[in-house]
Amino acid sequence: MNSRQTQLQAFERLLDIMDDLREKCPWDKKQTMQSLRHLTIEETYELGDAILDNDLTEIKKELGDVLLHIVFYAKIGSETKDFDIADVCNEICDKLIHRHPHIYSDTVVKDEEEVKQNWEKLKLKEGRSSVLEGVPKSLPALVKASRIQDKVKAVGFDWDEPHQVWEKVQEELQELQVEVAAADQDKMEAEFGDVLFSMINYARFLKINPEDALERTNKKFIKRFQYLESKADELGKPLMDMTLAEMDVFWEEAKRLPKK
Incomplete structure (x- = not known):
């Protein structure tokens, strides 16, 4: 180097x-x-x-x-x-020194979690009125949900066990189904948002980055769909002229392709 x-x-x-x-x-x-x-x-x-x-x-x-x-x-x-x-x-040097008293001062921390908690406490002392104040408004919603959950966890607002979060996911799914049955579009959207938020929270407990997980699925879908398009092209048959059953044959083939 x-x-x-x-x-x-x-x-x-x-x-x-x-x-x-x-x-x-x-x-x-x-x-x-x-x-x-x-x-x-x-x-x-x-x-x-x-x-x-x-x-x-x-x-x-x-x-x-x-x-x-x-x-x-x-x-x-x-x-x-x-x-x-x-x-x-x-500016960033001064901030890093100030927010790492366990390195540049005599503060003692036992693990990464305590570092995060101290970080949020220091930010509040710097004049922020809310731990959520530092979450950018223009962040994509999925990323913003992850950051919100990380922030509130740092001050102790969190579940204790993963199974509790999964129970919350199931509860939100049931509430969504109620609104789907009632066909209330506004309430369906609200409950769907709650489902997504709770799933993102569950991902955090499983130590899964939801953004990365979703992008991984996006790429997998794109690869399989493009394989389907190439097979349709080989047949000289537009996708819109194929039945779902015909397309599904190639989709299943795509799922067996070796991973790169």
């Missing part, structure tokens, strides 16, 4: 390139924090894809894209004299 000096030189090179781009490139000169926002979100998702695929070469590339965006925002901040990359680095 590279030495610390080489790492710092590489970072300085990136800062120099960012200066050049901001000064000389018509596209880079026009960008604002607002115009970069959606691109940053896209780059973050691309990094997430690479991590799910465990593609280390792609992870390295996507980390570079995300780092570029961080440097870009800091460059814009320096132009308005609000902050620069040093301020960004020092």
